[in-house]
Amino acid sequence: MKLRTLLVPAVALALLSGCTMGGGAAAPVTLDPAAKPTGEITVWSWDVAATALTRLGAEFEKANPGTTINVVDVGYDNAYDKLSVGFQAGSGLPDLVTIETDRAPGYINEFPTGIADLTPVLGDKRDDFDPFKWSAQSDKDGALRVAPWDSGTVGLFYRSDYFADAGIDPADIATWDDLVAAGETIKEKTGHTLMSLDVATGGGFQMLLQQQGQGLFNDAGEITIGSPESVEALTLLQTINEKGLLKNVTGWDGRVTSAKDGDSAVTPEAVWWIGTLLGDAPELSGTYGVTELPAFAPGGVRTSNSGGSGLAIPTQAKNPNLAAAFLDYALANTDNQASMMVNEGLFPSYLPALETEFFSEPQDYFGGQKVYELFAEQTANIPPITFTTDNAEASDIVANAVVAAVLNGADPATVLNDAAQQIATATGRTIAE
Known part of the structure; x- marks a missing residue:
């Protein structure tokens, strides 16, 4: 699940303020x-x-009498505001929280005593488990902080x-x-x-950058x-807009609508978009197909990564052992992980789940296509990239460069070089030669 948004400036400053222990961090939890x-x-x-x-949670409660799992949908647009404030204050967070993979290093490093x-x-x-995900969500000493x-997979x-209607065969793309x-x-004819x-x-x-084997930072x-x-990636987006082929929308709700x-x-988009289509647009069943991402050059990589997520236990949790038991039940169980694919379209990081029968079955929503086989096959081709503690701040700066080039027509090379200078100033990092 990767539903991207921007941290508001105040929260971004709180996350990156240098108060790495958090304001009144809780004691370590074993x-x-x-x-x-x-x-x-x-x-x-x-x-x-x-x-x-x-x-x-309801199934866990039945299997474990005397337990209650209260799940709160905090909304994506509010989630990271709430998490950053809670970690910074050392209070106000629940027993278990969702954190996306590219956000995890920032929280792990900025609040080293804040996550169990x-x-x-x-x-x-x-x-x-997926080794990339395990590594990206562990701390510098190798301790897993986000499950x-x-x-x-995109x-x-x-x-x-x-x-x-346009007479185009997707296989030709x-x-x-x-x-x-x-x-x-398609625009001309439809x-x-x-x-x-x-x-x-x-x-x-x-x-698009990761598809070419690059992140915002190198190793x-x-x-x-x-x-x-x-x-090249930014020029592609600019070209799509200049040709009148882009509809600019606002936020997650805008994309779904x-x-x-x-x-x-x-x-x-990533495989988790299936869950969004199933949940929010069931009436479109039979009108969708899936193919590999187009390559930048013939024979090139035809997939990328758009997030994925994990679960973490804040050290301020009131009942950390129950949180751990539920986390293990949800994420390290073949049947339960497979059920999240079947019911909600969440593609497992737990590898045994990928061996279940469901992942080779035709899917009615996609006209009988075996869409999960396609994503399973492409997962091994995702180019690895490096996340740093400065990814969140750098992402905000890069997003401004994207707006300047795509919506305002600025030269892609110029705005990206300017963004690199801004990131260097903000983080103290060196620009690669």
């Missing part, structure tokens, strides 16, 4: 996996993830009816140039734009957004 589950916990999540946890070590609970199951939940969701050309034909994006939050720029922690790959209204022909 989890006891043998403790009998009892009492109640509160869990924060959003969207289909909250739906999944609510369903599993999950190794006592999941450490012996490490090989059963892997869902993966964010494909191209497309309106099969629009493609058919191999590169982004192919897709832009198809978009012009009146629909090619894609709907929230440009203010980056418009998919980082997804040495140097700033890399002035690279030729970055310029645009999909329900059928504004655009394609959505380049």
Whole structure:
């Protein structure tokens, strides 16, 4: 699940203020996996993830009499504001929280005593989880702080009816140039734009960057957004808008509404978008297909990553052992992880779940296509990138560069180099040569 937004400036400053212990951080918590589950916990999540946890919470309560799992959908647009304030204050957070993979390093490093070590609970199951997710959500000493939940393998969701009306075979789309050309034909013949994006939050720029094997920083922690790959990704977005093929929407709700209204022909997005379509647009069943992401060059990588998330236990939790038991029940159980794919479209990071029968079955919503096989096959091709503690701040700066180039017509290379300088000034990091 990857539903991106921007931290408001005040919260971003709180997260990156240098108060790395948090304001009044709670004492360290040592989890006891043998403790009998009892009492109640509160869990924060959003969207289909909250739906999944609510369903599993009810099942957990039946299996463990005397327990209560209260799941609160805090809404994505508010989630990180609440988390940052709670960690900074050392109070106000629940027993279990959802944190996305690219956000995890910031919270882990800025609040090192704020999140419990999950190794006592999941450490012996490490090989059963996506290794990238495990590494990205662990601290510098290798302690797991955020448990892997869902993966964010990216494909191209497309309106099969629009493609058919325009006389275009999705199998012929191999590169982004192919897709832009198809978009012009689709608009001419159907009146629909090619894609709907929230440009203010980056418009998919980082997804396009990772497809080319780059993040905002390299392995040495140097700033890399002035690279030729970055310029190519931003130029692509600018071209799509200049050709009248982009509908700019606002926030998560804007993206969902645009999909329900059928504004655009394609959505380049992670596998978790399936859950959103199933939950928010069931009436569109039979009108969608999925194919690989177009490559930047023939034979190039045809996937990327758009987030994924995990669950963490704040050290201020009132009932950390019950939180740990529920976390283990939800995320380290083959049947439960597979059920979240079946019911909510959350693609497991727990590898044994991918071996269940469901992942090779045709899906009615997508006209009988075996869409999960496609995502499972592409997961191994996702280029790895480096996240740093400065990713959140850098993302805000980069999003402004995307707006300048895509909506205001600024030169992509110029705005990206300017953004690199801003990030260097704000973080003290070096710009890669």
